[in-house]
Amino acid sequence: MLRxxxxxxxxxxxxxxxxAAHYSSASVPRCDPPRTRTRPRFHQYVIRTARREPARAxxxxxxxxxxxxxxxxxxxxxxxxxxxxxxxxxxxxxxEEMLSLPVHADLTDAEVDRVxxxxxRFFRR
Numbered sequence: 161m162l163r164x165x166x167x168x169x170x171x172x173x174x175x176x177x178x179x180a181a182h183y184s185s186a187s188v189p190r191c192d193p194p195r196t197r198t199r200p201r202f203h204q205y206v207i208r209t210a211r212r213e214p215a216r217a218x219x220x221x222x223x224x225x226x227x228x229x230x231x232x233x234x235x236x237x238x239x240x241x242x243x244x245x246x247x248x249x250x251x252x253x254x255x256e257e258m259l260s261l262p263v264h265a266d267l268t269d270a271e272v273d274r275v276x277x278x279x280x281r282f283f284r285r
Contacts, residue, residue: 172265176202179263179272186276188261189283204228205263207279212259214282221278226260 180202184190189207204226209215216225232255233239262275 173201175265188279204260206260208257
């Protein structure tokens with residue numbers, strides 16, 4: 161199965177990159193990716209907003225969103241046992257504000273346009 165999947169991996173990575181570029185050109189407020197020497201693969205397209213929960217209402221427009229890391233590492237049970245008192249961190253704030261948009265390679269151009277339009281309309285409100 162992996163031999164078959166590997167044949168299309170580069171094309172699927174390019175497609176996710178094209179979707180991310182479209183979102184960015186539509187002024188979707190993306191979190192900046194870390195600076196690396198490699199080309200991002202856009203496994204996720206993450207935006208950051210203080211209005212994350214209201215943004216999840218995009219589901220009413222049939223747009224799935226995801227919260228992939230809702231609990232920062234310093235609040236994970238294993239760390240809580242070792243920390244005397246968890247402190248507020250930038251990671252804690254980010255965990256409450258990050259939201260992932262659809263970026264899988266099987267999205268059609270029309271679906272990508274619909275997501276970008278819905279997200280930009282949300283942030284104009």
